[in-house]
Amino acid sequence: MRKRRYNLFSWVLYDFANSPYSTIMTTLIFPVFFTESIAPGKWGLTAWALLYGGCEVLSAVFSPPLGAMSDMMNRRKRFLVFFTLLAVAGTALTRTLSGGEVFRAVFFFSIAQLGFSLANVFYNSMLAEVSPPERRETVSGIGWGAGYFGGMLFMIAVLLLADMGSPSFQKDSFLFTALWYLAFSIPVFFFFEGSLNSGVSVSFKAGYSEVIGTIKKMSGRKPLFYFLLASFFFNDGVNSAILFGGIFLRKGYGFDDASLFKAFIAFNLIAAAGAWIIGPLADRLSSRRALFLMMWAWILSLSLLPFLSGKAALMTIASVVGILIGGTQSVLRGYLSKLAPAGSQGEWFGFYTLMGKAAALFGPLLFGIFYGLIQDIKLSALSLIPLFLLAGYFLRKVEQKS
Numbered sequence: 001m002r003k004r005r006y007n008l009f010s011w012v013l014y015d016f017a018n019s020p021y022s023t024i025m026t027t028l029i030f031p032v033f034f035t036e037s038i039a040p041g042k043w044g045l046t047a048w049a050l051l052y053g054g055c056e057v058l059s060a061v062f063s064p065p066l067g068a069m070s071d072m073m074n075r076r077k078r079f080l081v082f083f084t085l086l087a088v089a090g091t092a093l094t095r096t097l098s099g100g101e102v103f104r105a106v107f108f109f110s111i112a113q114l115g116f117s118l119a120n121v122f123y124n125s126m127l128a129e130v131s132p133p134e135r136r137e138t139v140s141g142i143g144w145g146a147g148y149f150g151g152m153l154f155m156i157a158v159l160l161l162a163d164m165g166s167p168s169f170q171k172d173s174f175l176f177t178a179l180w181y182l183a184f185s186i187p188v189f190f191f192f193e194g195s196l197n198s199g200v201s202v203s204f205k206a207g208y209s210e211v212i213g214t215i216k217k218m219s220g221r222k223p224l225f226y227f228l229l230a231s232f233f234f235n236d237g238v239n240s241a242i243l244f245g246g247i248f249l250r251k252g253y254g255f256d257d258a259s260l261f262k263a264f265i266a267f268n269l270i271a272a273a274g275a276w277i278i279g280p281l282a283d284r285l286s287s288r289r290a291l292f293l294m295m296w297a298w299i300l301s302l303s304l305l306p307f308l309s310g311k312a313a314l315m316t317i318a319s320v321v322g323i324l325i326g327g328t329q330s331v332l333r334g335y336l337s338k339l340a341p342a343g344s345q346g347e348w349f350g351f352y353t354l355m356g357k358a359a360a361l362f363g364p365l366l367f368g369i370f371y372g373l374i375q376d377i378k379l380s381a382l383s384l385i386p387l388f389l390l391a392g393y394f395l396r397k398v399e400q401k402s
Contacts, residue, residue, distance in 0.1 A: 008130045008139070010187040014123055015143040016150035017184030018084075019268075021116055023151040024177045025091060026052065028246040028264055029257075030109065033170045035247065037099040042372060045247060049368035052243060053361030055110050059117035064351050067121050076129075077192055080122040084185050087115030092178035095171050124352070126192070127337050140334035141279020144326055148272035154180055155265045164258050224339050224348065226397040228355045231332050233391035234291070235356035237298060237384045238328050240363035241321060244380075252377040253314060263315070270322035278327030279334065287335035288398060294328050295392045302385050306378040363387055 024030060034051070035044040070076045090112025097105050131139035158176060162169060249255040249263060282290035301320050308314045332352075340348035363384065370383040 006191050007193060010192045011123070011126055011130045012143050012146045013184055014080075014188045015147035017181050017188075018087075018116065018119070018123075019147035019149075019151040020154035020177050020180050021087065021091060021112075022147075022242065023155065023264060023268070024173050025094075025109070025112060025116075027242050028260055029170050029173050030094065031243065031247055032250055032260075033097075034105060034109075037170075038097070038102055038105045042375075043368075045244075046365070046368035046372050048247075049243075049364035050361075051106055051109065052113070053364050055113040056117060056356075057361050058110075059114055060355075062114075062118060063121050066118060067125060067348075067351075070122055070125065076122040076126055077188070080119050080126070081189050083115045083119035083122070084181070084189075085115070087112050087119060088178045088182045088185075090115055091181065092175055095175040095178075097171065124333055125348075127333065128340075131337075135283065138280045138283050138334075140337070141275040141277075141326075141330040144275035144279070144330040144333075145272040148268040148275065148326055150180075150184070152265050152268035152272070155261050155268070159258070159261055159265075164261070169257065221341075223398050224336075226394050227336065227339055228351055230291075230391050230394035230398060231336070231352060232355040233387045233394065234295075234328060234332060236363035237387035237391065238325055239356070240367050240384055240387070242325065243364050244367055244377075248377055248381070263318070266315070267318060267322045270319050271326035274323030274326030275330040276326075278323070279330045282327075282331045282334065287331050287338070288395065290331050291328070291335070291395055292392060294324050294331070295388050295395070298324055298328075298388045299385055302381050302388075305381040306376075308378075 031048055031052075034048050039047045066079060070079050090108050090110070093108040094105070094112065097108065127140060127143075154177075158173060162172060162176070166172070245267075246260055246264075249260060255263065278290060278294070297320065301317050301324065304317055308317060336348060336352050366383050367380055371377060371380040374380065
């Protein structure tokens with residue numbers, strides 16, 4: 001029991017540690033820095049979508065075999081530590097960038113994003129080690145909620161301690177993010193006690209062989225197959241909304257850095273509430289039903305966004321979106337943890353990451369091209385609606401087991 005408490009605490013704290021990375025590097029500051037300083041111009045937003053999507057496709061290629069290797073060796077924590085340190089290093093290096101340095105920006109961000117994405121494969125698969133099946137959505141929600149709470153506290157700290165009027169503020173925020181990420185990851189590095197290592201070394205090729213074997217058996221696991229397709233489109237829509245959130249507020253409503261931080265402090269608190277509330281609700285209502293309800297809420301929210309004229313109306317819809325982001329991510333992770341066979345959590349979360357990361361190129365690129373053609377950031381939000389409709393279509397084919 002004591003081991004489980006330590007494991008749960010350090011596992012939840014890791015979400016607290018890495019959330020500012022998502023906030024600063026893929027939502028709030030680095031996308032704005034990239035589209036305004038590194039690659040300004042009409043198609044800068046499309047270039048950002050290609051950079052982010054390309055990184056996610058690469059992580060999609062590596063996720064399943066690495067997940068399978070971690071299952072076979074029972075060394076999920078070792079993989080988590082390595083890729084976390086890679087993410088921290090890449091994030092810190094972005095502090096050295098100057099305007100127009102496209103190659104260095106692409107290289108440093110790619111290191112950071114690949115490390116972050118791949119670390120999450122092993123972090124997510126460790127959910128089975130910290131929670132019994134009947135509490136997976138609840139514990140998953142606690143983790144997501146802690147992450148959004150961590151993002152909120154990080155932004156409050158930056159507001160209090162940093163000079164937001166300084167020309168170096170954006171780059172300084174990248175370094176602060178790296179330090180936060182490293183500091184709060186230390187407990188899971190040293191205190192998490194997973195299953196005993198198998199003592200067996202497994203090659204990357206063997207990991208791919210295991211993945212191919214699983215693909216061949218996929219016809220016998222149709223609920224998982226359709227779930228992965230549904231998660232592809234859910235994650236595509238959610239990640240696109242996150243990726244362009246800061247740019248949307250900047251271009252659509254003229255938010256400056258200070259206003260963006262204040263808006264996202266509120267947003268993180270709301271998203272944390274969404275994860276904490278919807279996770280337990282899904283345990284009672286069923287994951288499948290909860291996802292259907294959130295699908296329709298996403299479609300309604302996106303349909304209203306282009307027609308909002310005031311900041312009060314915008315923040316009302318943004319609050320709903322915040323709840324949906326926290327809730328959707330929490331329920332998807334918990335649902336997969338229930339559907340995946342025991343002993344193969346890492347591999348199936350690798351497939352889950354593959355689907356999510358492969359989708360990360362499609363949705364953002366669709367949004368970026370749509371904006372490049374019509375030059376209206378508000379109307380571009382409508383391009384995400386078909387993604388949620390497709391998610392619902394495939395979710396209908398998942399057997400209602402939980």
